[in-house]
Amino acid sequence: MASSLVPETRPLHIHHLKAACSNCSVLELCLPIGLSGPEVERLDTLIVQRFKVKKGTALYRTGDPLLSLYAVRIGSFKTSMLSVDGREQVTGFHIPGEMLGLDAISGDEHACNAFALEDSEVCPIHFAQLEKLAQSLPSLQHNLNRLLSREIVRDHSMLMLMGNMNSDERLAAFLLNLSQRLSIRGYSPRDFVLKMRREEIGSYLGLRLETICRGIAHLRDQGLVEIAGREVKILDMEGLKQLVAGCQRPQH
Amino acid sequence: MASSLVPETRPLHIHHLKAACSNCSVLELCLPIGLSGPEVERLDTLIVQRFKVKKGTALYRTGDPLLSLYAVRIGSFKTSMLSVDGREQVTGFHIPGEMLGLDAISGDEHACNAFALEDSEVCPIHFAQLEKLAQSLPSLQHNLNRLLSREIVRDHSMLMLMGNMNSDERLAAFLLNLSQRLSIRGYSPRDFVLKMRREEIGSYLGLRLETICRGIAHLRDQGLVEIAGREVKILDMEGLKQLVAGCQRPQH
DNA sequence: CCCCCCTGTTGATTTACATCAACCACACGT
DNA sequence: ACGTGTGGTTGATGTAAATCAACAGGGGGG
Structure with missing residues (x-):
């Protein structure tokens, strides 16, 4: 495996992004599970409505209840924690095709803030529904596990x-x-x-x-x-x- | 939620540990899912055979294929990464009731080393079987998700x-x-x-x-x-x- | 258009921690 | 008993990065 500072290469190239006109192709970027036909449609039902986040505004804040995970479609985000005395610790930067909000699963509320670094667009993925769907799609569940674990590996390298x-x-x-x-x-x-x-x-x-x-x-x-x-x-x-x-x- | 430096309190006290004579009660400590009767028995089947790890020896090493996660039963462990030029970075310490090996899920191989700090004992949890079982036990799956996410939150606080x-x-x-x-x-x-x-x-x-x-x-x-x-x-x-x-x- | 604020750059100085070094306590093996 | 090795403590000195400070460019708003 590649070092976390050099993320593992996956077979994703620009034509995947270019083709990203549906919600689902972004999801596949984050949860590349190789679904087909009716399964894709079921995955599609998870996405409430993709939406824009203006530069400098918060996608979510510490303590917000976990409703959705977010796949970045366009733009970029920083995630950060704020200490009691006001110091900010940036915990990550996120570009298109990457997932936001994984740390909220632990306590059903977001454990950090996510701010848009530029005008951006995300796909919200309703988490309760994702978990439900994952029950019947083992490869989706496996990929969610891997996604969470990859974040741990990344943090250890940090x-x-x-x-x-x-x-x-x-x-x-x-x-x-x-x-x-x-x-x-x-x-x-x-x-x-x-x-x-x-x-x-x-x-x-x-x-x-x-x-x-x-x-x-x-x-x-x-x-x-x-x-x-x-x-x-x-x-x-x-x-x-x-x-x-x-x-x-x-x-x- | 409590700060990661002060882990969230769960309703677990010494009598739980004292009663830990079966494999499963350690599992419940790590994956507290409130199962009952036949479900507990199915969970039991995940555990191949609990075993001892002598002080100073490795439970697993970077690159070892992921076979099992491990619940610490007795003793303690450190996990660490080794850089190319030989510097060690300790990424965590683990005491009874805590889980080891979560970072291996990402790449199907362990991404760090785990060494026993004293004579210890672990319950291996066969991961492929755990995933399979989790398919039919939603609360088990949910708790695995939470476990992974909690590790992310902990790392962010580090x-x-x-x-x-x-x-x-x-x-x-x-x-x-x-x-x-x-x-x-x-x-x-x-x-x-x-x-x-x-x-x-x-x-x-x-x-x-x-x-x-x-x-x-x-x-x-x-x-x-x-x-x-x-x-x-x-x-x-x-x-x-x-x-x-x-x-x-x-x-x- | 100008002004001001925000961001970025560079220099001077301070400081917290690393490094180097000496030493002690203790456990273990002979 | 002794020597030896490992882990821990404390002091002296060095240094990388923080802090303090001054200034420059650029963009947005009045």
């Missing part, structure tokens, strides 16, 4: 990053991870736009925003990337990978 | 700890968390024994072992705890809680 990597390594790992996830979804792995602020990257990586700026400067000085504002161009993918190679989980 | 807390706060949070989990299982929340070394606590909290020692000294100087070697006595539970109050997720 703990490894927080525990063992220095600031430049964290930043490189972040960029590589994002690049790979975008690539899986059919976007360019070398040229992309950061939808979040430096401060949010910093919170996610356990660093201050100034440290992110300096890290960017370091990577630029080494000729690994070209970053102007939020526009990223990766010049030396192998160089970036070498930077984080030692501090990651062995591949396979 | 990320918050790594991102926002200083060394003394992390140590206090660690002690409080352990205290609470032991309490739920029927052990004393004020007096307990650390089964792991300082170095392992450090790895878990993203600190060096010397920093753990100094943190212990600080907490002792403030009259909050008495720690001699691995024997812990919590003197001022409220004081400890105040120390971490500001940097945690709001309760409820």
